Amino acid sequence: MSEIQILTRRGTVVSLQLEILDNFKNQFRGTLLKHGDEEYDQARKVWNGTIDKRPALIARCRGAADVMAVVNFAREHQLAISIRSGGHNVSGAAISEQGLVIDLSHMRSVQVNPRERVARAEGGALLGDLDHETTAFGLAAPVGVVSETGVAGLTLHGGTGWLMRKHGLTIDNLLAVEIVTSDGRLLRASADEHPDLFWALRGGGGNFGVATAFEFKLHPIPESITFAMPVYPLEMAAQVIAGCRDYMNDAPEELMVLGTYWSAPPIADIPEEHHGKPVVILLGCYSGPAENAEKVTGPLRSLAEPIADLTSAMSWKDLQRLLDEDYPNGKYYYWKSIYLDRLDEAVMAVMEEYARSRPSPETSIDIWHMGGAMSRVEPTATAFFNRRIPFMVAIEANWSERADSDANIAWARALHKALQPFSSGGNYLNFPGYVEDQDAMLRGAYGGNLERLKQIKTKYDPDNLFPGLLNIKPG
Template sequence: MLWTAAAYRATFDIARPIAAASPCACSYNQVRVTSVAVRTSEGTVVTLERNTVEDLRGHLRGALLLPGDPGYDDGRAIWNAMIDRRPALIARCLGVADVVTCVNFAREHGVTVSIKGGGHNISGLAVCDGGLMVDLSLMRGVWVDSTARTARAQAGCLLGDLDRETQLHGLAAVLGFLSTTGIAGLTLGGGFGYLTRRFGWSCDNVLSMDVVTADGRFVRASARENHDLFWGLRGGGGNFGVVTSFEYKLHPVGPEVMAGAMAWRAEDAHEVLEMYRTVTAQAPPELTCVAVLRNAPPAPWLPKEIHGKPIVAIFVCQTGPRAEGERQVAPIKRFGSPVGDIIQWRPYVSQQSLLDATQPKGRRYYWKSEYLPRHEPDMLAKVIEHAKRIPSPHSAILVFPIDGALNRLSAEHSPAGNRDAASVLNITASWERADDDKANIGWARAAWEDLRPFSTGGTYVNFLTEEEGSDRVHAAYGENYDRLVEIKTKWDSNNVFRMNKNIPPTAPDA
C-alpha cells in the first residue's frame, strides 16, 4: 500500500482512553492501541500489532505518544508552523537506552525515523509523517569541567541551557545567536555565532560526541575513537547516527560583554551599511557585528513612532579584553542619528537571547541563504532594495560575519567546510497566515535570485528549506561530499537516517 494520510487514519485504530489501572503497559490517558499503521523508510505502510507497540512502550523509560495522547500535538509542533506532520509514534527519550531502543525498533520494523533535538530547523525534518519521531528534547543535562574548560551537554539542550551553565564559570561554547535553538542540529550542521570569528564553527570546537549508530551500537566519536565518524558528524548533520551528547571546548567569555544593538531609519541605510562595511573590514576577531534590515518590531528599546517602519540595525558583541570594549564599538555608537541604542556592558547570556523575541515558535517561516566572500557595495545596495519590499512585519535580511578562525583551517578539516566564506546572508521570510504564503515566499525567492550572484557558491546546510534538494546539499558540502558518502556507506548503509539533508549511501552493487 502506498502511503496516504487517509490510509493512515483508516488503519490506525484509536479507542477510548483507558482506565488508570489498566493491565496493559499504557498509562492513564494514553490511547488504547489495537494496531498502528506506520510508514516504512521505503514509503509503504505496514501495520504494527498492539503487542509490538506495547513492547516498544515497555522498553522505554520516557513516554511513547500516539495521536490523541496528551502531549502528542505539542511533541510534533516545531518552530516552523509550515511543517505539519503527524508521526505514528513519538518517543520522548530520557536517556541513551531509550535512543538505542528506538533505533533498533525502527531498523527492525523498517519504520521511518526522524530525530528531534531543539526542533528549530527551518526544513522541519525533525518530524516525520507516519514514522517514529525520536524526541530528545527532554535530555537537557549539562556538565561543566571548569578546570579543563570543557562541557558535556545532552542532545536535547537548547543553546540557552549550555550558555547558562558555562557562564557560571565565565566560560562559553561557540554557539548561535538565539537561545532557543537546539545545540544538536546546530552543531551537527556547523554552527556559527558571536564567537565564530574568534574560534571557528561550533563543530570545530567539539571534542567528542556519543552516538547511537544505525545498528544500535553506542560509540564515542572523537579524534582518537571512530575518527571517520567524528569527521562526518562535524557538519554532516544527522546522517550517521543519533548523537546523544556533545563534549565542547569552552573559552573564557564575559560574563559581561560590550554588546547590544543600534538602529537607524531605513532612509539612512546606505550610509549605515557603508559604515558597517568599513567597521567589519577592520574588526578584530573579538568583535562581531550583524546587520539586520526589517520593519521595526515593537521592541521597548525602539520608539513607538518607529514601530512598523523600515529600519537598519546592527547587533554587536565584543567578547575580547574589557579595556578594548568601548573603543571597538565607538565607530558604531557615534554614527549618524540612531533611533535606538542599547549597546552597553551586559551579561553575555542577555546578548545571546536578544534576538529571541523576533523568532517565536509557531509562525510561518521560509528562508533563502548563501555564503558571501565579502561585503560588496553593490550587494549591500541590493539588500536595501529588497528590504524595502518586505511584505510582512516580521521578515528580515541579515548579514552574519563569520570570517576569521574558520578561514584558517583547510576546507577538508570538517564537512562544514566553506572556509572561503566571510559572511552568511540570510533572507528570512516570516508571517502568520497561510493565505500570505505566496507573497512572502515570493519575496524571499526574488531577493535570493537577485543576491545569489554575490555568493561564494556555497550555502549553509542548516539554513536549507524543505524544498532544497541534492544540488543544494552538494553546494553546502562542496569537495567534502564524496568523503561523506563513504562515511555514510560505512555507518548507515541502509540509510536508516534519511530524514535530514540526506547524503545517500552508495548502493551495495554500485
C-alpha cells in the same frame, strides 16, 4: 484499534500490530505516543508554526538506552524515521509524516567540568541549558544567537554565533559526540575514537546516527559584554553597510557583527515616528576587554546619524536571550541562506529593494560578517566546507498569520534568486528553507567533501536508515 498505519523507508505504508508495540515497550523506558494519546498533539509540534505533520509514532526517549532500543526497532521493521532533538526546527525535517519520530527533547542535562573547561550536553539540550551551566563558572561554548535553539541541530550543521570570529564555529570547539549508529551501538566519536565519523559529524548533520550527547571545549567569557546596537534609517543603508564592511576588514576578532535590514521596534528608545519603519540595525558583540569596548564598537555607531543607539553592556547569558522574543515558538518561519563573494553597491541595492517590499515587518535580511578563527580551519579538516567566504546572508521570513504563508515564502525565494549572481555557491544548512533542490544544496554545502561523506555514510549507515536534514546517500 489493534494496529497502526506507519510509513516504511521504502515509502510504503504498513500495518504494525499493537502487540508488537507492547513488546517494544518492554525495552523502552520513555513514552511512546500515537494518534489519540493525550500528549501527542503537543509532542508533534516544533518551533516553526508552518510545520503541521502527524507522525504515526513518537518515541520520547529518556536516555541513550532508549535511543538504542528505538533504532533497533526502526531497523527491524524498516520504518521511516526522523530525529527531534531541541525542536527548534526551521525546515520540519525533525518530524516524519506518518513515520517514527525519535524524540530527545526530554534529554536536556548539561554538566560542566570547570577545571578542564569542558561541558557535556545531552542531545535534546537547548543553547540556554548550556549557557546556564557554563556561565556559572565564567565560561561559554561558541554557539548560536538564540537561546531556545537546539544544541544538536546547530552543532551538527556547523554552528555560527557571536564568538565564531574569535573561537571558530561550534564544531571547531567540539571534543566528542556520543552517537547511536544504525546497528544500535552507542559510539563515542572524537579525534581518537572513530575519527572518520567525528570528521563527518562536524557539519554532516543527522545522516550518521542519533547524537545523544556532545562535549564542548569552553572559553572564559567576561562578566560584562558590550553589545552595540545602532539603528539607522533605511535611506542610509548603503553608507552604513559599506562602512561596516570596511571596518570589519581590520576589526579585532573579539568583535562579531550582523548587519540587519529590519523594522524599527516600537520601544521607548526609538522615536515614535520610526516605529515599524524599515531600518538597518548593526548588531555587534564585543567579547574583549571592557576597557577597549568604546574604541572597538564606537565606529559602528557613527557610520551615519543613527535614529537611536541601543548599545549596552550585559552578561553572556542575557545576550544569548536578547533576541528570543523576536523568534517566539509557534510563529511562521521560512529561512534561506546564501554565501556572497562581495558586498558592493549592486548587492546592497538588491537587499534594500527587498527590504522595502517585505510582506511582513517581522522579516529580516541579515548579513553575517565571517572570517577570523573559523576561516583559518582548512575546508577539508571537517565536513563543513564553506570557510573562506567573507559574507553570509540569512533571509529570515517571519510572519504571524498562516494565510500569509505563500506571499512570505515567495518573497524569500525571490530574494535568494536575486542574490545568486553575487555568489559562487554554497549554503548554510541551519537556514535551509524546506530543503528544496537537494542535489544543489548538497554540492553547495559540502563541495569537495561530499565524496568522503558518502564513503563514511556507507560505513556507518549502509542502508540509509538516517535521512538527516539533507540526505547524504551511501556511496
